[in-house]
Amino acid sequence: MFVIAVGLTLIYGVMKILNVAHGSMYALGAYTASTFAGYWLAHGHAPYASYAVLVAAAVLVGLVAGPVIERGLLRFMYGRDEVVLVLITYAVFLILEDVTKLVFGVDPILVAEPYGMLGNFQIGDLVYPVYSLVLVVVAVLAGVALALALNHTRQGKILRAVIHDREMSMALGINVSRVYFVTFTIGAMLAALGGALTAPTTSVQLGIGAEVIVLAFAIVVIGGLGSLSGAALGALIVGLVRSAAVHYRPEVELFSVYMVMALVLIVRPKGLFAAAEARKI
Amino acid sequence: MKRDRTLLVLISALVVLLAIGPILPQWAVSFVSVVLYLGIVVLGMALLMRTGLVSFGQGLYYCLGAYAAGATPELIELVDGFARGLSQPHWAPVRLVLNAFTGALKLVQTPFGPSDLLTMVMAGALLAVVVAAVLGLLLARYRGIFFAMLSLAFSMILYGLLVRTSELGSTDGFGLSVKSFAGIALSTHWARDAIYAFSAVTAFACAIALHRYLNSYRGRLASAIRDNELRVEYMGASVRSLIHLNYVISAALAGIGGALMAATIGHVDPETTANWTTSGDFVFITILSGTGNVAAPFLGAGIFEAVRTFALEYVPNTWQMTLGITMLLVIMFLPDGLWSMFVRRRRSA
């Protein structure tokens, strides 16, 4: 979840687009990954390499879908009102829903091997599959890597500059268009990765995109749009709240997340980690 | 003089609708009814957009309207029960408000009884207004994406609640039927025509009312707020209270729309009312229509509904795609919505 949220918040931070199509990226990632992995295993290749296949699939989706959408559509839309941009991505989302259906069919895809292979471990009397641990690790790694990249590489600094002040960085001759391109691709890749890694733990079916995107929105908004650490915290909060709800008040689980979102916004109108921008008059 | 033209257009539209009503085939009648109630909801969205706000949770009031229309007595039960629950003295004010609310509902219901078309619509509007008045206190502080998200959250909370309430049919919702109009009993067949006619009149009334409002001082102030809140404050007007007002108005319209939907369709459920996809549709229709004129929302709703129906009928496997593509085309080529076409033509002419 965190990986997806990060992608979303990154795109928003840089491009000021709340990207609904992010959900489709997730779905595409999941479908492609499970299809590839299924094929891979079906042909009796080394099962452990299937993890590589999953990741590869995600990267592929990111590298194909990301650029297509950004170059082919979004770049004509920059400067439009934020809400319009949301709608545009919503349209893309609708289109991709059907594309996914046409490409992968309507049957849920179930590729569980990578999930089971790693065995389980025990905490107290609760057993967890190692794979979930792997997911956590990957999420953390992704987060750390991104943070490092942003803070210590030249591109990262440029990105931060753009996040901070678009006009100024344009004035400074940063090729914002290129930055956007890269950002969106990375974002898409992250979403696809999220999907790809989740795929083995669940059965990939139509509509998972919608499921995820709303949750991701909640997370990002809770954390503060465009803030990476915010996304991390948001993901954590959402996770905890959900499981707490499940354990103690199952009947509120359905909307607990929105409760939290509402509460957070009420207390911190711009989310937990949001930079307030001053206005010169 | 623009005012006159709009007025003219609307009146003639109403006349035409009422005239052709009897000769339209049933599917067309219900199609128009759908367009009308969607249009009413979108009127409210357009008002918000004029004020510079977009709600991703308008489904909230649409849903409240529909449920109030379908279950006024149950609603009164529910709220009364809740009020009784708050027995401690420090809840007294809340209880007072709730009682006042149920009182109003009962008042609305008494003249014609629960399953009367008028009752439904009034109850729907009432519930929506009350809730909006409360939430507005909070939401009026928010702008842009945060306003959108917070409204979304509220709508989804209602969705969750309804899904949990098996008394109201959970996700299956429940059916309802219009038995009378203003006390005049209606047969199933007449009910349909009555709903159609009433929708047309209501839509007309809402459109005119909003049209007047937009051309009044407050209407202008709305655009002023969208342009520059700071200056509005610096001229001595309260931005927040106007936003609150407009929010309540838009909610009322959504409530009315929802109630008419319930009457037209004869069934309400959470999925097609409170869920975020519904609110998304509203946003889409609003962008599609543009805020140029109060007639635009109905035009937009018409096109939206037409596209959806035909897509569903002729390309059942890719109707979402069709919808998405239409959306993109409109946003690309008609940034100010369909209405801009007409305006442009007028200019050139």
Place this chain on the structure above:
Amino acid sequence: MPSRTSFPGRYAAAALLCALATCVLAQDTKPIRIGFVTFLSGPAAGPFGMPAKWAAEAIVESLNAGNVPAPYAVRGFGGRPLELTVVDEAGGATKQVSEFRNLVERARVDYVVGYISSGDCLAVAPVAEEMQKLTVLFDCGTPRIFEEASYKYVFRTRPHATMDAVGAALYLLETRPSVRSFGGINPNYAWGQDSWSDFTAAMSVLQPDAKTTTSQMPKFGAGQYGAEISALLASGSEVIHSSLWGGDLEAFMLQAAPRALFAKSQLVLVAGEPYLRALGGIIPDGTVVGARGTHGVFAPNSALNTWLRDIYRAKSGGANPSYPAYDAALAFLGLKAAYERAKIAKLAASIPMGANKGVKEAMEAAYGSGPSQEEVVAAFEHLSFDSPSGRMSMQLGKGHQAASGTAYGTTKVVNGRVTVTNIRYYPPERVQPPDGVSSAEWIKSGMKPAK
């Protein structure tokens, strides 16, 4: 008036009738248009929508080809070929109502068969009634439809969902009388909620001292059940009831298996049967599975059953028909039976008894127009007909709601393949309320066998 015709005359008439019947039924005229509404998109498309669509198409083709086993050998409906118009059920009840109107008035179908979601059924039924269009609800389960209202033009050829919960409880307690605690994980919408409340109600009647531990209600299509599984593990239930289906069920099983949930608790999967193949290697032995009726593995061994399996396999590329496919078969065969019954009745009516003369006109009369919708409706009420799932009788809901027995079984892996053993059948009266009694009431009042 009592006919005073002579024996030979009567005999002749009877013979003639049969002759007429066959030859008239064989008569080929303009096609009957049937609107078929099922999920083509959304999460329900995979497990339900498409199987139903494939089945419907296969059945229609087979009917038009006239190669359906007895008693359905006659081509199409009474000789008239069928024409299918498929519509997507996605988009929610509100939209379905408008779509129904379009189907009836623009596409001008003769009959409507469809609806998987109970919400859509509830929404559409009154409209069908208002528009006086014979509509067969084929897959939705909620008992509310005929318990809350009564219809003239609406039929449902599958039994309603009450029997799923009741049957599950009966089977569980027969196979495992010792059960003292049970929990549940059900999708958070009407089907899941009803299924759980019926099951708990039935259990509290049959096994008063069994206590419910926890009721998990994950969002429909959630896909991630980590927290729920932990809660179930912690609850230490002997039995876990679940009405999850489709991808949700698969995902849940997938995530629960490695966490040793099945070692602790026995599963009761009300709608588990269609997923046995997909869940091979995951689903533990001793899991109680149902198919929401005597469908799939529970279907009796009959010519019709083999017929359906064959044509479905051919259509879907090797897959076995799951219960949505059986439900589709019920709808079409039921409608066919009603139509032909009506046609024969009409024919019989149009023959002046004992008069060999005038028969010609009678035949003419019968030839041209098939039975009117009203006649089909009349024939449909209280109809009993054979189906791949055994004999169905429209005995509930004033003759509009089918009743049938149900069956449950226990999974057992036999050399790598999941099979269902220890299958028990329950007759209609044990799992369904008598006509006019609401399911909830009936369960509470101790599930007295009907009649």
Place this chain on the structure above:
Amino acid sequence: MTAVLEARDLNKSFGAVTAAAQINVQIEQDSVVGLIGSNGAGKTTFINLVTGYLTPTSGRVLYLGREITGLNPRRITQLGICRSFQIPQLFNSLSVSENLAVGVGIAARSTRRDASDGGQPAQVEQLIERFNLRGYAGQLAGQLPEGVRKLLDIAMAVAGRPKVLLLDEPTSGVSAEEKFRLMDMVMGALTAEGVTVLFVEHDMEIVGRYTHRVLAFYEGRIIADGDPATVLNDGEVRRYVIGMQNQHKEAAGAAH
């Protein structure tokens, strides 16, 4: 002579930066006061403090002897203190006359005077005349040339029927030859209304010509206060304010 506006020990600091330090000043009815000082000297901050955009860290602001410290801009405006902006704040999607109409409308309502739409169109006309915006009346504010925007911005401040008007650099962004015409126009309009005016200005000629009194700011303090002649000749002022101004000028000149 009663003080229409008074600041007592006014302080404002943003973190380490002190934007206003111990400001004590009384403004008399009907006076025209110029605020001078180099950029960042605290002129705009002073205006923001008076008009409630900022709340002082410490100290008080009095209007006609009444405490208005910490009130929000809306209340203060309703009391009769209006301002214009360094960067014009307009309703870009409305026409010039609509902009003014909104202003007049708000004023009419907030000060319970002729709340009916009756007198308002006349007032709008009047403003258009006074600030001779006639030629632009129908244009959208968003499409106006900078000078006109400035003018409209001030006109809208005036539309609020102020008793005290604060103008933040009314002539900035206005071409040198325009400046005087603009100031004549504005001052003409205002003195006719009998309004107390404070304005921030960099151009010392204008300050010299239009003000009765000048406040010189430096690093948040008022370093000189008095009639134009004395202040403008004050040593400190020459060093810290005008000197810099000239440097600016030269720099600008060099650039040309």
